[in-house]
Amino acid sequence: MPLQSAQEPVDSPERVASIEVTDPADVRRVVGRVPALTAAEVTARYDAAELGAVRWRATNPLQRAEIMARAAADLRARSAEIAGDLVAEMGKTLAEATVEVTKAADFLDYYASWARQPYGELIADGRPGTQTSVRREPLGVVTLVTPWNDPLLTPARKLAPALIAGNAVVLKPASETPLVAYHLARSLETAGLPEGVLGVVTGRVREIEAALLDDPRIAAVSFTGSTAIGRQLQHRLAGRNVRVQTEMGGKNATAVLADADLAAAVSTIAAASFGQAGQRCTATSRVVVDWTVAEPLIAGLIEAAQQVTLGPGGAEGTTMGPVVSARHRSEVLEHIDRARGEGAVVRVGGGAPDGEAFTHGCYVEPTVVTGVDARHSIWRDEVFGPVIAVRVVEGFDEAVDAVNDSVYGLAAAVFTTNLQRAYEFADRVEVGQVSVNLPTSGWDVHMPFGGFGDSGSPFKEQGAEALRFYTKTKTVAVRYSL
Template sequence: MKITGNLIDGTILDTSTGETIDVTNPADSQQVVGRVPAMTAQDIQSVYGAAVTGARIWRETGVLARGEILQAAAACVRDESDMLARLIVQEMGKTLAEARVEVKKTADFFDYYAGQARLPYGELLADGRPGTYARVVHEPLGVVLLITPWNDPLLTPARKMGPALLAGNAVIIKPATATPLIVLELARIFNTVGLPAGVLGTVTGRGRDIGGSLLEAKALKAVSFTGSTSVGLELQKQLAGRPVRVQTEMGGKNAIAVLADADIAVAAKEIVSGAFAQAGQRCTATSRVVVVRGVADQLIAAIREHMLALKVGAGDAEGITVGPVVSAAARKEIFDHIDRALGESAELLEGGAHPPEGVSEHGAFVSPTLLRVTRDQAIWRDEVFGPVLGILAVDNEQQAIEAVNDSDYGLAAAVFTSDLGAAERFITQAEAGQVSVNHPTTGWDVHHPFGGFGYSGSPFKEQGLDALQFYTRTKTVAVRAL
């Protein structure tokens, strides 16, 4: 069992009270895999105090030196990749193969932003006044708070920390209560490779106990949040009226359109991967399929065939392709969605509101589920953060696009077609921040700008060069030589 403290001012510390929170294994709730401090409001003050000092030091550190720290952290993540991947499996539940991909992409994020240190920054502008030149400068904001989720407990922190640190900010990170251990390991790595004290601080604890203290701090300049839509919207309300920048990456109800000329074999394979990998617990997971009626039966048969090959179990067991969901509470919520859909006359094609055979009764396992649905059922609109896929048949391409857009969310969408014109029409008309052709809704690389429309998120994009915009402010300077 791993027992560890938070990184505060360059030192790993316990709480002022000594109270802890148990971290359990989703594949076996009776197994405690670690304990972390349950921090208090007083502890939060210490973290912010260190961050204010750290922000001054880090701002004055050259951008090349910042990049070197990120590069060193990336190398350390790769060196410790096996341990980190196994820890992700233990506290989050995804398969070992999925965890290894997450660790690799985490290192890729840090390397990518380390490389940005050598790009041009700022610009010179003409000025109409004699003997004067102007320039644009991009400055760090100061102290930023990152609130990260449990479904990608290492990758999402890296997605936010990379640009935030390169830009020169001090970072305070609050991981999800269910999966804090991997973030504390990441903090240890940054501390080991020489990040100055105070530049990174970690916060573990229950939101009801420390949420107010985290958001009320006068030093806070920006919050980047990934999580549920309800929490993200509440966060926006709490910070409204203050000079605090807010970035939210929230829910999704991602849809794939399968047109009449699609390669059904390819579409079915990618749909099953997009819907059921990581037990459907990805913001970009495919949760709706809209298929032109003439090929609907063929597609359903192919999807079911792939689903029957899935094997559910503990993420570190041999041959497992779908791990548990994160907790028993999450499993119950998913089962409630399925039961409600069946009560509203959805047709069960595979799976259902029950765990698969042969798994531990103490694990949060869910059978991958396929439902034939209609647009007037709650399952069509409500986000189900788990391995549940709804399928709807329509008459033509235009109806398919309309159905894909029939959502308050707008994170990811995809189309399967052999018609380039149809693909371009879909790209133009799809109301989503991420659009794929003949690929699933998942699978975005570290240099791809990422973020959704509508209730899926705020205008600020993550990843790529766009991410740096959120963590910097623009200053215009005019200089007259006398």
């Protein structure tokens, strides 16, 4: 089966079962359809991947790199088309979608460059006439399960290191936003990716879950999504010789100290909280502020929220689009209502916007909640929407303790003009990414990415660290003098 496993026409008249993809800016609008595969069709993807893995492993790394570089160029050449589909199925703004296409291409280019890097080493051997080396080899067939919030970037983040290492891939994108995964597959197919090396699986989880996750040919699974599903996946794969990587939830905090540049803090936090409607794993959802500057900081965040322009992601002037679905909008609004019920104060936003333009869309107003402390669920639970929970503290030590007051440990930031405090903050917070006078989000492709605690597993993504997950180590000793 050729790369049709990744590129089956989504509107094929021969296919009866399909999944409709709707526009979160107007849920009445169907923007595409993808195949609802059967379990047997998923198994066929693994049949193809098993053969593809053998062929791809035997392909010279420099040839792999050429294919990936051509695919990156194709993504960039089709950026407008792909970004348009991304806006239509996910709801982010056109500017955000365009950046995502660029970043996805960057992942392919970056990992293509690894073809010219060493992939082994010589080590000393005390035996006479013996030379020993260590080499890195592909795992075989890997399964990638990706989320709806960054439906092009996250597959590229996982796919690129898997491919340059020599693995075949079965990719399962989220059902809410599957269209751009086909764009990624198309670019790789156009670039010359061999048959069977990539298969895209779309379908209803209840019908294909066993075929997707229980196939004995799976060597590794990389998952990005909620902590609850990530934990279920870890349990399901436990006891099997399957490597597991999970990038899960986050409740990222930014601390604003008494000496902070408040104007910079406000603009940065607002962008990190309301960008992509708060639907980033690295979005700032908690703000810890010293009591001496709490009032002006909160006033600034309220003003920033009021300046956000809601609307369809492709409309001129829109600075924040809808959340991904009506179901997710309900979940975000439930978090806000619960905060009200627990005594927190919603200072701005807190609901769905009024007006005919928003009637059929999945919109949530940018929201700032104050009067929050450790007892409130809005402080602890991942909302994944445009909601900031503000907690007032006294002094540096309380700020650090408040940042660490979470089961999650993905990202944190601090705003301060004191270099000693900046480094002490970085030493003491228990997160995978620390920023000083920068947003919690916004990491480049060559920088290791991943969290601690309930935010992830020991395997990091991005940079050289990602290649550790997608390769295995073999030690070879050769006695050349008998």
